[in-house]
Amino acid sequence: MLIDQVENALFSVTVNPLLKSLISLFDKECSEDGSLLLNSLKDFLGAPVFLCPTCQHISSKIAKPFYELGSRFLHIDKKFMNNQFLNDQYGESWLRGFGLMMKGIEKYGVRIPFVPAGPFEIVWNITYQCNLRCKHCYENAGSGKRSELSTDEAKQVLDTLSRIAGVGLPALSFSGGEPLVRKDFFELAAYAKKRIGYVSIASNGTVITRDNARRIKDVGIDYVEISVDGATPQVHDEFRGITNAFERAMKGVTNCLEEGIDTCIATVLHRDNLFELDRLIDLSKQLGVRFMHFNFIPTGRAKAYVELDLTPDERLHVLETIGKEIIELYLEAKEKEIKRGASDLKVDRFLSTCPQYASVTKELSQRHGEKFMVEAHYAAKKGIESVANFLGGCGAGRLYCCLEPNGDVKPCVFFPTSEDTVLGNVLKDSFEEIWNNDPLLWKLRIRENLENYIVNGKRVGCGECSDKYICGGCRARAYGYFNGKVTKPDIGCIHNKPIWEKIAINEKGS
Numbered sequence: 001m002l003i004d005q006v007e008n009a010l011f012s013v014t015v016n017p018l019l020k021s022l023i024s025l026f027d028k029e030c031s032e033d034g035s036l037l038l039n040s041l042k043d044f045l046g047a048p049v050f051l052c053p054t055c056q057h058i059s060s061k062i063a064k065p066f067y068e069l070g071s072r073f074l075h076i077d078k079k080f081m082n083n084q085f086l087n088d089q090y091g092e093s094w095l096r097g098f099g100l101m102m103k104g105i106e107k108y109g110v111r112i113p114f115v116p117a118g119p120f121e122i123v124w125n126i127t128y129q130c131n132l133r134c135k136h137c138y139e140n141a142g143s144g145k146r147s148e149l150s151t152d153e154a155k156q157v158l159d160t161l162s163r164i165a166g167v168g169l170p171a172l173s174f175s176g177g178e179p180l181v182r183k184d185f186f187e188l189a190a191y192a193k194k195r196i197g198y199v200s201i202a203s204n205g206t207v208i209t210r211d212n213a214r215r216i217k218d219v220g221i222d223y224v225e226i227s228v229d230g231a232t233p234q235v236h237d238e239f240r241g242i243t244n245a246f247e248r249a250m251k252g253v254t255n256c257l258e259e260g261i262d263t264c265i266a267t268v269l270h271r272d273n274l275f276e277l278d279r280l281i282d283l284s285k286q287l288g289v290r291f292m293h294f295n296f297i298p299t300g301r302a303k304a305y306v307e308l309d310l311t312p313d314e315r316l317h318v319l320e321t322i323g324k325e326i327i328e329l330y331l332e333a334k335e336k337e338i339k340r341g342a343s344d345l346k347v348d349r350f351l352s353t354c355p356q357y358a359s360v361t362k363e364l365s366q367r368h369g370e371k372f373m374v375e376a377h378y379a380a381k382k383g384i385e386s387v388a389n390f391l392g393g394c395g396a397g398r399l400y401c402c403l404e405p406n407g408d409v410k411p412c413v414f415f416p417t418s419e420d421t422v423l424g425n426v427l428k429d430s431f432e433e434i435w436n437n438d439p440l441l442w443k444l445r446i447r448e449n450l451e452n453y454i455v456n457g458k459r460v461g462c463g464e465c466s467d468k469y470i471c472g473g474c475r476a477r478a479y480g481y482f483n484g485k486v487t488k489p490d491i492g493c494i495h496n497k498p499i500w501e502k503i504a505i506n507e508k509g510s
């Protein structure tokens with residue numbers, strides 16, 4: 001932790017000014033070849049790119065030596081980069097992510113964790129409408145009439161996103177409400193897919209009929225996440241507020257699978273469904289889908305059910321249980337690689353939105369003498385363990401942000417919608433201006449700001465934690481438990497158990 005802190009201080013006065021001016025030498029838009037930043041990376045990786053003499057000169061003399069040194073410094077294998085950027089089906093999204101990272105270093109310098117020039121992913125709650133009334137809905141969907149963007153306005157937003165920071169957004173996820181109840185959903189999804197490399201949806205699954213699954217496939221949606229609150233109809237339907245919701249959600253899952261869509265079941269685990277954890281994992285294995293644990297966050301309708309939040313011990317149990325599953329996959333993949341030279345096993349099948357998952361998986365893998373860890377909610381890539389502190393756990397307002405159905409921008413879907421969390425509107429304000437300057441975003445990005453408490457004479461809190469650069473605690477939980485104070489500790493973490501017990505419990509809901 002101290003090393004990261006010292007590095008941050010050193011970088012800001014020594015390396016960063018040099019890096020910024022070096023990158024600016026090859027962050028150019030050429031009228032003949034396009035982005036030299038991206039073309040020079042392809043050139044470095046050995047892809048056939050045809051550059052004008054000036055670009056070729058800058059690429060060989062400045063950009064390629066820069067990439068060579070950078071990849072060595074970060075211990076990133078060139079073969080890994082080659083696979084992700086040039087051979088992966090989502091190579092274009094990886095390239096955009098790389099472009100945003102480089103432009104972020106050029107703008108803000110190297111920081112731990114790093115801040116790209118635009119988000120890698122945006123979750124867009126495309127509608128407030130929903131056919132269900134789930135108890136824990138963060139959007140309080142289906143209640144009241146709130147204005148949403150028209151089809152044309154939504155397309156304008158997608159155009160804006162496709163140009164973020166002059167590079168474009170790598171990944172977009174439609175959520176809600178229930179995205180599929182919006183009448184123009186497929187029109188918007190198809191429009192998005194033409195502009196953004198990776199498009200996914202988070203759905204309650206109940207309207208993913210055979211026909212809709214086919215349409216999801218046809219418009220090119222890459223990934224579908226379906227909420228499942230339990231492995232049985234009793235548990236799921238009770239939370240979802242209607243009967244048959246479980247059966248219909250399961251049908252949604254199998255319909256997606258029949259179309260060959262990458263599918264996931266996602267569960268908010270809380271005290272009333274924790275006993276379903278093992279069965280949910282088994283269910284995901286039987287179905288052959290991913291499993292995503294959603295952290296309980298007291299926001300939206302869930303604020304009224306704060307007593308359902310897991311204790312730090314219960315949360316640790318969840319993270320260790322799913323962590324063991326992903327570590328097993330990691331070890332299996334590694335063994336295959338050793339024996340056969342390669343493995344096609346998907347490792348990122350058991351994930352969690354708890355940023356502490358990085359800390360827990362790090363410890364679990366150390367027990368096997370390994371250094372694998374899950375770097376962020378959605379990132380469990382073998383080969384980038386050494387940059388976990390750059391990726392840095394909670395991505396709110398840094399690697400990711402969210403849009404509301406009316407185009408309002410927020411740091412994360414789990415922040416409530418209020419005057420202090422809405423950063424602007426993507427149609428009316430400049431996204432770049434928000435991203436560069438918003439004070440709440442900068443508060444969320446700087447881990448040295450995280451606070452502690454003294455409990456029984458001991459300093460406890462995310463600020464004190466040696467894992468704060470790979471985790472950082474869920475800032476939406478800090479917001480929810482401490483009246484909007486985003487730098488307070490995440491009291492759901494096992495390291496902060498003394499605060500959960502002694503202090504914050506009194507502040508719940510206050």
Ligand code: SF4
Pocket residue numbers: 355356359461462463465466467468469471472473474490493494495496
């Ligand atoms: S104390 Fe905070 S930063 Fe450390 S692991 Fe827990 S939640 Fe993450």
Ligand code: SF4
Pocket residue numbers: 353354355377393394395396412413414473474475476477
């Ligand atoms: S605040 Fe951070 S950790 Fe919490 S849900 Fe949002 S992105 Fe994830």
